[in-house]
Each structure stands twice: as C-alpha cells, then as structure tokens.
Amino acid sequence: MALLSSGAVRERCNRLLALGLDGELPHFTVDLDRLPAVAARVIEVTRRRYPDFAVPLRSCWRLFEAGGVDRWDMLAGARGFADVREMGRTAFDLAILAGLTGAEPGPDWIYREEVTGLPLARAEGLAVATLAMLAGGFFSAAPADPLRADAHALMRLDLAELAEGFQAGAANPLDGLAARAALLTRLGEATGLRPDLFASADEPRPGGLFDLLLDEATQGPLPASRLLDLLQDGLAPVLPGSLTLDGLGLGDTGRHPRLVTGDATTGLVPLHMRLQAIAWSLVEPLAWAGLEVCDLDGLTGLADADTAGLFLDGGVLALRDPAAAAGPHAPDAELVVEWRALSVALLDRLAAHLRADMGATADTLPIGCILEGGTAAAGREIAREKRPDGAPALAILREGTVF
Numbered sequence: 001m002a003l004l005s006s007g008a009v010r011e012r013c014n015r016l017l018a019l020g021l022d023g024e025l026p027h028f029t030v031d032l033d034r035l036p037a038v039a040a041r042v043i044e045v046t047r048r049r050y051p052d053f054a055v056p057l058r059s060c061w062r063l064f065e066a067g068g069v070d071r072w073d074m075l076a077g078a079r080g081f082a083d084v085r086e087m088g089r090t091a092f093d094l095a096i097l098a099g100l101t102g103a104e105p106g107p108d109w110i111y112r113e114e115v116t117g118l119p120l121a122r123a124e125g126l127a128v129a130t131l132a133m134l135a136g137g138f139f140s141a142a143p144a145d146p147l148r149a150d151a152h153a154l155m156r157l158d159l160a161e162l163a164e165g166f167q168a169g170a171a172n173p174l175d176g177l178a179a180r181a182a183l184l185t186r187l188g189e190a191t192g193l194r195p196d197l198f199a200s201a202d203e204p205r206p207g208g209l210f211d212l213l214l215d216e217a218t219q220g221p222l223p224a225s226r227l228l229d230l231l232q233d234g235l236a237p238v239l240p241g242s243l244t245l246d247g248l249g250l251g252d253t254g255r256h257p258r259l260v261t262g263d264a265t266t267g268l269v270p271l272h273m274r275l276q277a278i279a280w281s282l283v284e285p286l287a288w289a290g291l292e293v294c295d296l297d298g299l300t301g302l303a304d305a306d307t308a309g310l311f312l313d314g315g316v317l318a319l320r321d322p323a324a325a326a327g328p329h330a331p332d333a334e335l336v337v338e339w340r341a342l343s344v345a346l347l348d349r350l351a352a353h354l355r356a357d358m359g360a361t362a363d364t365l366p367i368g369c370i371l372e373g374g375t376a377a378a379g380r381e382i383a384r385e386k387r388p389d390g391a392p393a394l395a396i397l398r399e400g401t402v403f
Helices: 006-021 032-049 071-079 084-100 122-135 151-155 159-165 177-193 206-219 224-238 273-288 305-313 322-326 334-358 367-386
Strands: 028-030 253-255 268-270 317-319
Touching: 006 028, 006 224, 006 268, 006 334, 028 334, 032 305, 032 334, 032 367, 071 084, 071 122, 084 122, 084 177, 084 206, 084 273, 122 159, 151 177, 159 177, 177 206, 177 224, 206 224, 206 273, 224 273, 253 334, 273 367, 305 317, 305 334, 305 367, 317 322, 317 334, 334 367
Parallel strands: none
Antiparallel strands: 028 317, 253 268
16 A cells, blocks of 8 residues: 555655645744754764764664673674575564564663663663564574574563563553553564565564565665565554554544545555664675665654654754643644654655765765664754753653654
C-alpha cells in the first residue's frame, strides 16, 4: 500500500508544510527565515561531535558504543560467526529488537551496565540493555545458541523477566514497559506468520530478513526504501495504531483534517518513525556483508521529540497557543501529528541548507548522517538551554511505542 512507503511520508508531510507556509494550519506557524540559524547550530554541534566530519548514519550501532565501548564488536568477536549469514541474522535480530524497544524510557530510568558499571539513560540505556539481554540468550529458544531472537521465544515473553532485563521497577520506573513487551510479543507472532520473509534459511526470527536481502543484493545495490518496504510488509501488524485502510493497519499514521486528497486516504498522514529508524540500522550490517545500499535519501528524516523540538525551540515553528506546549499530548493527537509532519518536511529543507554550506551532496551527506551528526543532539542542547530540566519543547505522553 502506498501509504506505507517513505515516498508517501515525504509527499504528505511536504503538503502540510506548504499549508503551514500559507498560514493555513491550526496549531503551528512556520518561519523559514529562522532555518539558516538552526542549520548553523546543527553544523556547529556536528563538528564538535565529529571533528573530521566523518559522520556515520543514525542507527542503533551508535547507541551500542555508549561510553566509548564498542559492544557489538566485542560480542561478534567473542562469538566468531561461522559465516556472513549468521552474522547478518544476529545483527538484524538486534537492530529490530532495539528499534522496537527504543521509545523514550522516562526521566527517572537508568540502566547500570554490569560489565562497565556505566549508568546509561534514554536511548543508550535501552539499546545497551537490549544487547545485554540478547547476549544472555533472553530472546533465544535454543539454549546452545543464545545470540538470536526466535519467534517462539518472543511470543512467550514474560513481562517480569523483561522488567528484570531492563532493571525496571518501583525504584527505577520505565515508562511503557508493558507496551514494549506487547511490541515484542507481536514481533514474534508476525515473524512466525511470515516464513517467506523471516525463515528462508533458518527458524522464524526477525533476522531472517537478512537472508532475503542478501539474495536480492546479488542483482545489484538495494535502494534504502526497499528496506522499509520489507519491514512494512512483515512488521506492520506489530505496531499499534487504530487506523486501518482496506483491512490493513497503517501503523504510525495520524490524522489531520487539512490534508485533503479526495479519496479514501484523505486526512491520513503517514510518519513510520520506528520502522524507518530500523531501516537506517539495517544499512550497516548489509555493508559489513559487502552489500551496497543506495539512494539513502529514499528514506525520510525522523521526527523524534529532540529533532522536532529543534525546530520549535529554534523558532522555525511556533505554537499558535503557547500554553499548548505543556501538554501532555498523545502521540496521535492532531497537534502532535502536525508538529511531526512539519518537522519531517523541514528536515529536507535543513539538509539542503547544510549541503549548500558545506559543498556536500545527498550522496556525501545523506539525511541519515544529518540526523546522527546533528539534529537530535542540537535539539537536546537547545532544550537544556531553554528549560532547566532539558525537557522537550512539547510535552508528549511516553507510552513506550512511538516517542
């Protein structure tokens, strides 16, 4: 279905931006004159984080390096994978698990890594905890082969054991723990139901998708949008969401009445943040296997709370009702859908500014590198300057699945 594609995300988000530039949106105004200053801030933050400007893609693999420890490299080295397929399946298992469990954990949750003793918060803590659980065989149905995520093990996931893996409890509250567990249970179910995608060379597991892509890549480079298409095909039922069309769940898709199409899709605004984030994380394991992923900007930018907050705190976006910032708002609220969609479209405008300033192109500086270099880190930095607790510019309910 077209609405599940990254092309639909970009097209519909840009339609809302056009309405915003004409002053026709109910919740936000748009001031593109403020965009150059935001672009300069992103460049400054990127140069500080990556002085040589060799910026990698935004992905879970950066999170696994929290504290300067390359945990995936250590895990892969200790395992000594038999071949590239075994490596790829495990890497895909891990990337998909981390992507689905990576929504904001809340301000009071901390993961204390046993080996390093590091206290890790937010996305880094969640990712490192997920890697530790995979390394410990938490997601495996085969005791002799712990580094895997089997459909059967995911379907039998125990909430109390997941809480233990995330070190969550009354003294260390993790927002949306039950919702994260439900995502993983549905992941097991969806994986088991699609052996054509996830079990062509092994028992059903999320990482089985690697085999399919490895075989496809013999025909030439894989477009990045193909990764999202396959994830949508197999994992769309995993994501929560009340919107359906022709009996198919639309996942991370919201409604906005100003987006009028004249057909059954009128008012629907696809965003697909979680699955696009996973798609970004699949690029590197494919590269490790010697496979090329092309047209990286076939995927869109991601309107997470930090990146979307960058545009709001930077003045490119302004709330018509400033009091609305206090919220909290549900992720599918019209105001939030408008904010996220405008931010996705503005990321393309921001990317054009950055590339022009730096003499770069979409090939040398894809939007995935702009996200990693820059936008989320700059958003967090500005949030700390504007609010003592560094809270996002717009208060969103953290339910463990989207934000």
